[in-house]
Structure formats: C-alpha cells, structure tokens
Amino acid sequence: MPPPTETPAPAPLGRRAQQKRDKKRRIREAAWQLFTTQGYDATTTSSVAKRARVATGTLFLYAKDKPDLLFLVFRDRLRSAVDAQFASMPCDAPLLEQLLHLFRGLFEMYAEHPAVAAEFVRALPGADGPNAMAVNSYSMVFLQRIAGLVQAAQARGEVAADISPFQAASNIFSLYFGALLVWLSGFGDLASALDPGLRGALELQMCGLRRRDCGEGWSPTRPPSS
Amino acid sequence: MPPPTETPAPAPLGRRAQQKRDKKRRIREAAWQLFTTQGYDATTTSSVAKRARVATGTLFLYAKDKPDLLFLVFRDRLRSAVDAQFASMPCDAPLLEQLLHLFRGLFEMYAEHPAVAAEFVRALPGADGPNAMAVNSYSMVFLQRIAGLVQAAQARGEVAADISPFQAASNIFSLYFGALLVWLSGFGDLASALDPGLRGALELQMCGLRRRDCGEGWSPTRPPSS
DNA sequence: AGTAAAAACTGACTATAGTCAGTTTCTACC
DNA sequence: GGTAGAAACTGACTATAGTCAGTTTTTACT
Numbered sequence: 215m216p217p218p219t220e221t222p223a224p225a226p227l228g229r230r231a232q233q234k235r236d237k238k239r240r241i242r243e244a245a246w247q248l249f250t251t252q253g254y255d256a257t258t259t260s261s262v263a264k265r266a267r268v269a270t271g272t273l274f275l276y277a278k279d280k281p282d283l284l285f286l287v288f289r290d291r292l293r294s295a296v297d298a299q300f301a302s303m304p305c306d307a308p309l310l311e312q313l314l315h316l317f318r319g320l321f322e323m324y325a326e327h328p329a330v331a332a333e334f335v336r337a338l339p340g341a342d343g344p345n346a347m348a349v350n351s352y353s354m355v356f357l358q359r360i361a362g363l364v365q366a367a368q369a370r371g372e373v374a375a376d377i378s379p380f381q382a383a384s385n386i387f388s389l390y391f392g393a394l395l396v397w398l399s400g401f402g403d404l405a406s407a408l409d410p411g412l413r414g415a416l417e418l419q420m421c422g423l424r425r426r427d428c429g430e431g432w433s434p435t436r437p438p439s440s
Numbered sequence: 441m442p443p444p445t446e447t448p449a450p451a452p453l454g455r456r457a458q459q460k461r462d463k464k465r466r467i468r469e470a471a472w473q474l475f476t477t478q479g480y481d482a483t484t485t486s487s488v489a490k491r492a493r494v495a496t497g498t499l500f501l502y503a504k505d506k507p508d509l510l511f512l513v514f515r516d517r518l519r520s521a522v523d524a525q526f527a528s529m530p531c532d533a534p535l536l537e538q539l540l541h542l543f544r545g546l547f548e549m550y551a552e553h554p555a556v557a558a559e560f561v562r563a564l565p566g567a568d569g570p571n572a573m574a575v576n577s578y579s580m581v582f583l584q585r586i587a588g589l590v591q592a593a594q595a596r597g598e599v600a601a602d603i604s605p606f607q608a609a610s611n612i613f614s615l616y617f618g619a620l621l622v623w624l625s626g627f628g629d630l631a632s633a634l635d636p637g638l639r640g641a642l643e644l645q646m647c648g649l650r651r652r653d654c655g656e657g658w659s660p661t662r663p664p665s666s
Numbered sequence: 667a668g669t670a671a672a673a674a675c676t677g678a679c680t681a682t683a684g685t686c687a688g689t690t691t692c693t694a695c696c
Numbered sequence: 697g698g699t700a701g702a703a704a705c706t707g708a709c710t711a712t713a714g715t716c717a718g719t720t721t722t723t724a725c726t
Contacts, residue, residue: 399566
C-alpha cells in the first residue's frame with residue numbers, strides 16, 4: 215500500500231544512509247567548531263569525537279586521519295566559494311580580472327580562519343584520505359574551469375590561439391597556489407597578497423618574460439610611474 | 441706561552457662546540473640512513489636517537505620535531521646540488537635552458553630517494569624548526585640567484601628590460617615548485633616531469649599568454665605538429 | 667687546583683593519534 | 697515477523713612524538 219501522492223520521493227535513503235549522513239555532518243561541524251576556536255593542533259581527535267557524539271574509532275571511519283578532517287570541513291566551503299565566484303564572473307572582463315575575481319573569493323574564504331586554512335593548504339599536497347581525494351578531484355574540475363576561462367579569452371582574441379588552455383590553467387594554478395602559501399605562511403595581509411602579490415604574478419604570466427621584437431609594444435597594466 | 445708555530449689554528453673550537461658538531465653529524469647520518477632504508481613514517485625518533493647514540497631528549501635539541509630532521513638531512517644536499525648546477529651553468533645558453541639545467545640537478549637529487557624527498561617537499565611550507573629556518577633562508581638565496589639569471593638574460597636582450605627580475609624569479613620558482621609537487625606525488629617519471637612538464641610551464645612563462653598583435657610573431661619552441 | 671655558573675644531556679614520563687576484536691544495528695530475503 | 701549476513705559502531709588498547717626535572721660536563725675565572 216504505497217501512498218502514491220504522499221512522500222514526493224525526495225530521498226530514496228535507507229535508515230542506514232541517513233544515519234551516516236547525519237554522523238558525517240556532526241563530525242564536520244564538531245571539527246570545524248573546535249578547529250576554529252582552539253586551533254588545529256590544540257584540538258584532539260577525542261574531543262572532536264566527543265562533541266560529535268561518536269566513538270573515537272568511528273571518527274576514523276569518516277576521515278582517514280586528523281589531516282583528513284581538514285578536507286572534510288573545507289570541501290563544502292571550497293565548493294561554494296568557487297561556485298559563487300563563477301556565478302558572479304564578469305564575462306567580458308579581461309582574463310586577468312576574471313582570474314583575480316575568482317581567486318579573491320577563495321582568498322576571502324580562507325581569510326575567515328587563516329590559521330586553519332594554513333593547515334589545510336599545507337596538508338593538501340600528497341594527502342591520501344577519502345576526503346582528500348574528493349578535494350583533489352575537485353581541484354581537477356577547478357583546473358578545467360580555469361582552462362575554460364582561458365579558452366573564452368582565446369575566443370575573444372585576448373589570448374594567443376596556439377596556447378594550450380590546460381597548460382595555461384596549470385601555470386595559473388601554480389602561481390595561485392604559490393601566492394596562497396606565501397600569504398598563509400604569515401606574510402602580509404589579504405589585500406596585499408592579492409594586489410601586489412598575485413596580480414603581479416599573473417600579469418607577468420600574461421605578458422611573458424621574452425622581449426617583444428616587434429613594434430611599439432604593449433605595456434603592463436600599471437605603467438612604470440617613476 | 442702560546443706555541444706560535446704549532447697548532448695551525450684550523451679550528452678555534454672549544455671541546456663543547458666540537459662535541460655538538462659531532463652529535464649533529466651523527467644525528468644527520470642516522471636519520472638519513474633510516475629514512476632512506478625504512479622510510480620516513482616507519483622510522484621512529486627513538487631509533488634515530490639510538491643509532492646516533494644520543495638520548496631521545498637530545499635529538500630534540502638538534503631538531504624541533506620529526507619533520508625538522510628532514511630539513512637537517514636535506515640542507516646540505518640541497519646546497520651542494522644548487523652549487524653544482526650553478527658551477528656548471530652554460531653561461532650563454534638561453535634562459536630557458538639555463539633554468540632547466542638548474543632544476544634538472546635538483547630533480548635528480550630528489551630522484552635518488554623520491555619517497556623521502558616527497559616528505560621533505562611536503563613539509564617545507566610553514567615549517568618552523570631551526571633547520572627549516574636554515575633551508576627557508578637558503579631558498580631566498582636561491583631565488584636571488586634565479587633573479588640573477590633573469591637579469592643576465594635582460595643584459596643579453598633576451599628578456600624584456602621592464603620586467604622585475606625578482607618577480608620573474610618568484611614566478612619561475614612557483615612553476616618549479618608546482619612541477620616538483622606533482623612529480624613527487626607519484627605521477628610520472630623524472631624525465632617526463634622535466635621535459636613535457638616543467639619545460640612546458642617555463643616556455644609558457646617565457647612567451648606569455650597574451651596575443652602578440654605585431655608582425656609575424658615568434659612561435660613556441662615546439663611548433664604545433666598536427 | 668678549585669669552584670660557581672652555564673650549557674648540554676638524559677631517560678622516565680605524558681598526551682594523543684590511530685587500531686581492532688568484539689558488539690550492535692540495519693537490510694534483504696524467506 | 698523471523699533470521700542470516702552485512703555494515704556500522706565501539707572503546708580499551710598500542711605505539712610513538714615530544715617534554716622536563718634532574719644530572720653531568722664544560723667553561724671561565726680566581
């Protein structure tokens with residue numbers, strides 16, 4: 215006797231799956247709460263388990279190890295920050311401005327809790343837990359979306375046609391990651407990490423090092439003021 | 441009554457300083473031996489202390505923590521690899537080839553023990569022990585030497601004059617570090633990490649993304665083959 | 667030589683990340 | 697609605713990184 219009109223089938227989720235979802239959420243929230251208030255190092259895995267109302271062993275069913283908890287808590291934040299920035303992307307702005315728009319959103323997200331963010335970014339390379347995997351595969355999507363921006367800029371004639379968008383996206387990502395590491399390692403504030411920092415790097419990637427033999431030549435966005 | 445001709449004053453080192461030097465050497469060698477044979481994770485700090493014939497507490501007078509042991513063991517290797525590559529630098533080669541010469545030397549050094557190298561590189565950002573400090577300040581020197589290569593290329597007219605050598609060096613370093621992380625995270629072999637990998641990134645940094653409005657225009661080292 | 671202060675060293679100890687054999691809870695099928 | 701097997705959960709336990717109060721060694725000065 216299935217009620218055909220009721221229960222609009224929002225979730226074909228069994229009890230088990232629901233409980234798993236709920237535990238995962240509780241663990242994520244407990245970890246975030248404790249990491250942001252006490253710091254990553256000062257937070258013990260036992261205290262996270264306690265606050266999430268699970269046993270210590272259960273915690274490690276949802277995260278491979280303590281660093282993997284960082285990926286659990288940052289995954290959604292990362293996703294929504296990226297989505298928001300692409301949703302508000304100025305479609306006809308120059309590529310450089312589009313990239314800065316994107317990365318500014320991420321920097322601002324990290325800036326909410328720089329110390330925890332630093333641990334997260336530091337743990338990223340080489341992490342191997344299930345949550346780390348999820349974040350890393352999301353990074354691939356991210357890279358593809360950057361490549362998409364480059365391709366669009368090529369279509370606009372802003373970027374040379376013979377360039378591989380994926381190679382360009384890789385370079386851009388390396389520069390972003392480098393700027394992020396420097397910033398989160400405690401040097402300077404958000405604004406200057408973005409503006410003289412990342413912008414300078416991206417400008418140099420845009421125009422290249424090589425001397426232009428031809429004609430009058432383009433000059434960088436900020437002409438020498440001296 | 442100082443004997444003026446004897447004791448050719450090779451070391452104004454007191455007994456204490458000598459013993460410290462010796463202990464440091466013993467710890468460095470023990471750590472290297474164990475890390476390379478058993479792996480970083482499988483090596484306990486106690487086993488390093490035992491092999492170095494010091495107490496566990498003493499170990500932590502010479503390294504802040506376990507990761508700091510990595511910096512202790514890699515510091516010299518890094519220095520000699522960099523020095524060797526600069527000593528054998530082809531002075532009149534194009535900047536791109538000079539950079540690849542430099543980075544090839546480092547990649548080869550890391551390739552001797554990739555697993556330990558991966559731990560080292562992963563631990564680099566944000567490390568805070570005394571040995572990490574030494575490595576980080578050496579990184580600054582490294583950056584300056586890259587900036588020197590850029591400047592020389594500017595003097596040869598290969599690189600545009602209005603470019604900041606330090607900004608260029610920062611970008612180059614970010615691309616190097618990115619390629620290193622990708623390689624050491626287990627994807628691909630040494631040769632391809634260098635040649636399609638790092639070379640592609642540096643070529644794109646050399647020529648830039650932006651379309652060249654003028655004249656016939658230069659085409660990348662590897663013209664589209666299709 | 668003698669001695670006081672400083673520096674270096676020691677190893678028993680603590681705190682905590684992560685494991686695993688045993689238990690409970692859920693699902694699918696009869 | 698009963699039950700066999702799978703999946704999830706538990707918390708006492710283990711291994712090890714890192715600490716620190718107490719000890720030994722070295723130095724500098726008389």
